[in-house]
Amino acid sequence: MTLYIRESEVNRLLTYGEVIKAVEDGFRLLGTGEAINIPRRRVVLPNAVLHVLQSGVLGGYNVAGLKAYMSTRQGTRFIVLLFSVSTGELLAIIEADRLGQVRTGAASVVASRYMANSMSELGIVGSGRQARAQFEAFNSTGVLRRVKVISRSRVNAEAFASYIRSSGVDAVVVDDYEEVCKVDVLVTATNSREPFIKGEYLMEGVHVNAIGSNWRNRAELTPDAVNRAELIAVDDLEQARDEAGDLIMAGEAIWSRVVNLSSIVAGRVKGRVSSRSITIFKSLGVSIEDIVTAKLIYDKAVKEGIGAELEFSGMFNIGQ
Numbered sequence: 001m002t003l004y005i006r007e008s009e010v011n012r013l014l015t016y017g018e019v020i021k022a023v024e025d026g027f028r029l030l031g032t033g034e035a036i037n038i039p040r041r042r043v044v045l046p047n048a049v050l051h052v053l054q055s056g057v058l059g060g061y062n063v064a065g066l067k068a069y070m071s072t073r074q075g076t077r078f079i080v081l082l083f084s085v086s087t088g089e090l091l092a093i094i095e096a097d098r099l100g101q102v103r104t105g106a107a108s109v110v111a112s113r114y115m116a117n118s119m120s121e122l123g124i125v126g127s128g129r130q131a132r133a134q135f136e137a138f139n140s141t142g143v144l145r146r147v148k149v150i151s152r153s154r155v156n157a158e159a160f161a162s163y164i165r166s167s168g169v170d171a172v173v174v175d176d177y178e179e180v181c182k183v184d185v186l187v188t189a190t191n192s193r194e195p196f197i198k199g200e201y202l203m204e205g206v207h208v209n210a211i212g213s214n215w216r217n218r219a220e221l222t223p224d225a226v227n228r229a230e231l232i233a234v235d236d237l238e239q240a241r242d243e244a245g246d247l248i249m250a251g252e253a254i255w256s257r258v259v260n261l262s263s264i265v266a267g268r269v270k271g272r273v274s275s276r277s278i279t280i281f282k283s284l285g286v287s288i289e290d291i292v293t294a295k296l297i298y299d300k301a302v303k304e305g306i307g308a309e310l311e312f313s314g315m316f317n318i319g320q
Contacts (some may be wrong), residue, residue: 005297007095013300014102016109016140019293023106024113024265026057026292029233031266034058037288039239039319040214042168048072053287057246057295062086067290082294090312092298096290099297101130103289107135107261108187108209111233111281112138114264114271115205116185120145123180125197125220126189127160128149130211134187135160139167146170150180177201188212188220195246199224204276210246211283219245221280230277233261235286244282 007014029035035057043050049071056064062085069078083089112119118301122138124147131151136145147164149171151157157173164171174180178301181201188197190212197220202208208229212220225230227250234240237260240247245256261281263269272279301307 002090002191002310002312003298003301005092005093005094005301005307009097009301009306010095010297011098013297013304014293016102016106016137018296019102020029020106020109020137020140021136022292023103023289024110024156024297025059026288027110027262027265029057029059029061030288031260031262031268032116037236037286039236039242039286040284042171048191053285053290055287055291056085057288057291058085061292061295063091063291063295065287065291065294067100067287069096080290080294082291082298092294092301092307093310094294094297096294099293100135100285102137103293104130104285105133105290106293107235107283108134108211108281109137109141110265111209111261111283112207114187114261115231115233115279115281117205117272117275118184119143121148121183121185122146123148123150123183123186124160124189124225125150125180125187126212127153127156128189131160131187131189132163134189134211135164135208138185139169144169148171148172148174148180148183150174150177181206185209190220192220193218195219195222195225195249197221198306199228201225202228202278204278206278208278208280209283210280213245214243214284216243216245216248217264219249221246223250226254226280227282228278229257230273231271232258232280232282233264233271234258234282235261235284235289239284239286240282243284246282
């Protein structure tokens with residue numbers, strides 16, 4: 001029996017703490033060879049783009065699957081298909097907009113745990129849904145004390161800061177990018193085509209999570225900002241070579257300092273050389289994050305009796 005799990009049910013089932021653990025598990029298993037991640041592939045049409053990401057993960061998960069989403073002028077629609085590795089059964093079809101927001105926030109927290117000096121003060125560039133999910137993910141850790149916010153819209157920035165304060169965390173709206181960078185961890189969560197965080201803005205010891213773009217012709221960090229980093233982590237090196245505009249624009253030499261986040265989580269690479277190091281996590285969004293989160297959703301849905309049951313076989317028996 002296949003479960004169909006809707007957005008409202010995903011939102012009800014997910015908690016940041018559980019997703020952070022699952023995403024960390026996924027990267028650790030990837031780093032120890034117990035998971036496989038396939039970089040995003042795109043079908044680019046005149047007025048639409050189909051994106052597909054695939055992965056398989058063993059360990060305590062034992063699932064494989066894919067996320068597909070279609071972007072048009074009318075918006076973007078996301079779906080995850082989750083399969084059992086043991087039986088081949090299609091376990092679940094999961095609407096995946098909220099799933100994507102939460103797992104992206106979780107990935108930033110995982111990277112920051114290994115690469116930042118502290119997570120008590122956060123700077124966020126942007127005020128949209130993903131910026132809010134980033135705050136919620138960091139706030140779930142219990143160590144966040146203060147957030148600086150900047151956005152192209154002052155009204156939106158003030159509304160976001162008000163939401164943060166309503167969650168019990170101090171928040172202030174700042175007027176320039178240099179000020180928002182004076183934090184323990186900086187998150188850039190925008191759809192900007194042109195880079196705007198300059199190298200001179202970054203203090204010693206800051207960790208940056210650049211999450212806004214996964215297209216090679218877009219960036220949030222200027223080349224001199226990227227080149228100030230002593231260590232740069234990505235969620236998938238092959239995918240980053242194709243999609244990470246921030247790194248691609250910084251030049252070929254930068255890649256000698258780029259490692260997979262999975263290598264850091266698995267303990268093969270240190271996430272920080274010294275307290276004065278500037279570090280960057282260039283987040284692109286990879287399937288392993290989606291699939292471990294989907295398994296978490298599926299397990300909780302089964303336990304709580306949530307989701308619509310679908311009759312689906314789709315099976316061809318070799319002996320027939």
